[in-house]
Amino acid sequence: MPTDHGLLDTHSPVLPASLTADLIERLTRRVAADADATRVTTDAPYTGAPLADLPVSTPTAVEDAFARARTAQRAWAATPLRERARILLRFHDLVLARQDEALDLMQAESGKTRRDAFLEVTDIAITSRYYARGAEKLLKPKRRRGAIPVLTHTTELRHPKGVVTVISPWNYPLSMAAGDAIPALMAGNAVVQKPDTQTALTALWALDLMHEAGLPADVWQMVVGRGSSIGGALIDNADYMMFTGSTASGRRIASDAGARLIGASLELGGKNAMIVLDDADIDKAADGAVAACFPSAGQLCVSIERLYVAESIRDRFVAAFVARTEKLKLGASYDYSVDVGSLTNPSQLATVTAHVEDAAAKGATVLAGGNARPDLGPLFYEPTILTGVTPDMTVYEHETFGPVVSIYSYRDVDDAILRANATPYGLNASVWSRNGARGRAVAARVHAGTVNVNEAFAAAWGSIDAPMGGMGDSGLGRRHGADGILKYTEPQTVAHQRIQGFTPPARVSPETWAAMFTGALKLLKAARVR
Template structure:
């Protein structure tokens, strides 16, 4: 495979952890796990170097049961806490995250392997989400008058009650965003949360929980358990009043089935094989920059990143030249500062998947335009940003999610074909359209089968628009985060209807037939008057 090592610096093999990550700090965070004092332990490794990083107690199903029991007690008083007080706590949390961001940036890099610029976007995300739900929760959760059955005589109110205790299962790829953003909405709605973060990135989740308590969250309202899904997943499901899961489609199907069995709600953000369409009127330089931003953040380990790129035939050669040049110039490496463009993959399993997908494609005839190799000289889990062409349906990565820094380029003849190709997937999470005309881009976006579609942006525009819902169609999931959906899903709606003076049953002195005629006349009059 073609490789240009001259543009890629060698990592400092003596890279050490930042000064903020001390043994005492790690022990403080690990002590937050809900587990028995004599619990078994599990150790994680730092992706940059492969050396041991953190040591956690492992929660048992009994520990999960105990966490839920404590959470149920705490939730009752938390639900009774005025929304205004919850708002004050969340805004203090917002300030603490921004003020102490260097701590969590160090943690995210140490346990995930992403670059500092990618980690910082998670800080931005949590700042936006915290502020949004702190300042909109009262609007979403407050009592709302609804039109009654009989005008003037029926007083109808919609109330919102918290679900109770919510299970949040969060992934390793965006350890702050995915650990905190869903929890923020659940807490603001008056729920308690028992969360299972991925063990690999549990430090970041525990740090976030620690800050929420520092901001004033009452004891036991947010708890964290650590363990394999095969061990504690059943206890998390069986005790939940609602399930929030971000992860693979296969696991999501199992959770949806179990939630259906228990008749509880579930919100699932799952996999994707996200397309980007470059229309024939797109600015090539902007589209090439956009493709870099779409494909390689967090080493491609992003649910909304782009893995399929469709380019108009008239732009093919110029676009590929511009995109390939930019990709080859990306700086890969490990650094606890803003000097690096692409960081490490997070786990050996992910490196294995990326390697197998690329090797399979090349063996079957794909062409490597950039990257295509692991970089053990930089660290144990580094893989080059990779661009492929000549990818065919018999190759694994053609329609399977790679979840790494790999993108395949295809061409199309007209817009209808581009849309058909973009939609030729069971997934439907995110998409991107590049064009010189905003109106044209929005029209194309509306025809793409995806929960979010960005015009002249990769994914940040839709993701950052937290007043709008975000989630997937098809195999990419159920439910939405952000916006009204993102907090109301954690509530039970209740309708209280107070009937005054006269209802639908006839008064004693009027026969049922006469009463039916009167009501028929009322219905006709209401329709003629334009009443809803």
């Protein structure tokens, strides 16, 4: 272990040259922690070798970060929107220009493929541009209809919440870290963020680039540590909570936020369904199923884990899907030659293995995959397709969060929708049909925050002008679109009453005034005034 606390095992042949000890040391210095903080080591999923060690933030360090953030936020909120936008647009350019560094970091920390990592780069570029160009319109003062036409001048203002806590997960370390901070910052807030320790370097890289783009010191800060240690300080000092993670953790955060009467936006678990209608193009649907089930080794909140296929085309679809799955290249590579990468941590491997073994032991059929691949690395697992899954099997209703999908057949569309909706979750879904209108009609009946027609998840996720989030146990609140930035603001109504108010003039009796007001209300209705 190097004494500078930087990158570990820098001579490992599987690590790209960009991941130098100097880079890692620079990033780790951005963690808000005490000078003598204890440290935690992360491992590279591809190999299991030590990757980096990071300072661990204490509750006191978190509180200090919030104190600095509050001071910085006052000046940041006073910064003109156009200057904030210029910083985000410079950040956009830096992310694209330095994407190879980001891709290397994401792969080293998460084990995902380069093509999956690249989607995060594009996502952050799109998000930065969208809010930089659109925030002024969304946040500017808006005239609202007054209580009394002409006499009441009413304006809606939008103020930043203050300091936002963002808790981001390991599976999409750039998208979930920077993607939620960007609109919060654009709205004039400061952010104190806890990225998952496993992928903290990627989040710290985004922070480093944002400072290079011109973000003032202390407006965006990051802490590292376990939720059991610093979670209380993150909630107790926040003016708003943004969390992406498990449903169980989301419930606790919602409860704690509710006790403090602060808002929270939560993107939680899912057991997402794909419906293949009887008129679907089988080849395109099979390609879509591969794209829906196995990106980032299935460690994607919006990936598909349940496939419902019309009985009339089931055999042909299954054959096409299995053939494509068996051709996927599984492995570790810092280029675009690999289709499916590694799982990120041992607990995910344990969950995936347990779900598949339980299903097989209870009678399910493994059509493809079904095996860990230690010959490729410690956390690799084959893309797996199951049939014959029954309600007594764990994989039937519990989120696997790995490269595992179960196929079911259905009789008619009503049956497919009923079964797709038979879950407490409601995050994402996919519908496949040659008839776009029919596909959209079915999509509208699916209980999910986003539904894609003839696409897996990228169409809805990439439509950044539209809200994205979950129903039911998949969370509350939305990211993207107007909702994605307005949730970080406090609306304020300023109503200026002119000439005459709601009390009668001095020489008008209350009875006469009430009659006059009644007549005015009737006249307004007759004139079709809202």
